Amino acid sequence: MELLLRSTRVVTPEGVRAAAVAVTGGRIAAVLPHGTEPPAGTPVEELGDDVILPGLVDTHVHVNDPGRAEWEGFATATRAAAAGGVTTLVDMPLNSLPPTTTVAHLRAKQAVARRRAHIDVGFWGGALPDNLADLRPLHDAGVLGFKAFLSPSGVDEFPHLGRGDLDAVAARIAELDALLIVHAEDPDRLDGAPRHTGPRYADFLASRPRAAEHEAIAALVDVARRRGTRVHVLHLSSAGALPVIAAARAEGVRITAETCPHFLTLTAEEVPDGATEFKCCPPIREAANRDALWAALADGVIDCVVSDHSPCTADLKVPDFAAAWGGISSLQLGLSAVWTEARRRGRTLADVARWMSTAPAALAGLSAKGAIEAGRDADFAVLAPDETFTVDPAALHHRNPVTAYAGRTLHGVVRSTWLRGRRTADHGTPLTGPTGRLLER
Secondary structure, three states: OOEEEEEEEEEEOOEEEEEEEEEEOOEEEEEEEOOOOOOOOOOEEEOOOOEEEEOEEEEEEOOOOOOOOOOOOHHHHHHHHHHOOEEEEEEOOOOOOOOOOOHHHHHHHHHHHHHHOOOEEEEOEEOOOOOHHHHHHHHHHOOOOEEEEOOOOOOOOOOOOOHHHHHHHHHHHHHHOOEEEEEOOOHHHHHOOOOOOOOOHHHHHHHOOHHHHHHHHHHHHHHHHHHOOEEEEOOOOOHHHHHHHHHHHHOOOOEEEEEOHHHHHOOHHHOOOOOHHHOOOOOOOOHHHHHHHHHHHHHOOOOEEOOOEOOOOHHHOOOOOOOOOOOEOOOOOHHHHHHHHHHHOOOOHHHHHHHHHHHHHHHHOOOOOOOOOOOOEOOEEEEEEEEEEEOOHHHOOOOOOOOOOOOOEEEEEEEEEEEOOEEEEEOOEEOOOOOOOEOOO
């Protein structure tokens, strides 16, 4: 035993209980009774009533490094993650230059991340209309699955899949028994929606109709049913798609879904005109829709809650919703934001740990992550769940201090974050250098 962490509230797969967590060699050696005395000389971290959760696993992060590191880089993103209780992130294959669509591009991104990552990092590969031959090599090189868009991605170097492309990609990914994760909005529905420039959020919301999500998810279900592909719906916004997902799962289609903190905590009714820090695609919808997403989390129709941290430089957040870059920066705030709303709705920290750690780790196949039990990595987030703080963008560690949560009071202060038994952040301040590891399938 190299370290013992003791708390009256430890979130384990069996529930929340008083326990002492023994760490050896960066792994959890055992979860012991609270009063267990360690061998003489073993360091003991007495955490009182603060809650020990498994370190968060965020499987939806746009780091943008290399190529657009002025938007976000591995150093800043992983420092922000550590400050917010995240111990593992999986980087999306686009917005960096080059995108992660070939093995050579993957190696270029890994070379940058290896020098700068403060937490553990894995990678999704990209599935494009013209890189079908690259999917198997990327799979063999260790990507955790493949990301595709069914509508324009917003960057020219990452084109979306048409219906025929989707079928071919799904067939190839089924051969690999890999995972296809999808931005599901139908381009024809988007093209047919009203188009207005200007600061009105209502106009932007009308430009991303619910039907675009519904039809794209129905198409994804159809191809997954025919090809037997394991598929995952990214950043689900519209609750109207939930019955389709639930019915597909009931008939045996291998489909999972995620949503994001901003869809669970923010509402269209409260977005001020011109406040494009709230812009994301698909968009933040109405309060009733938010309630339905929470019900789907409780029912298990939605599996994961992940950030979709998609930052940019502040100058790209112009007050015109049509022209502004779409993406919400929340990597450091997700745990507190979700817990604030979860506690109000009578949900527990065990629920939050399942949605934000256990389920994302399982989705990405990271068997050493996601739970406090013997044999897993000693990754922890220590939370004071009843304390509050007001979000100050200047105190955040991501590269550009823009966030939709500015000025909000949130419950849940992250006291410390531990990566493989080593404290990597304390009271919002990252402590260590870039000691994160690169994860492969």
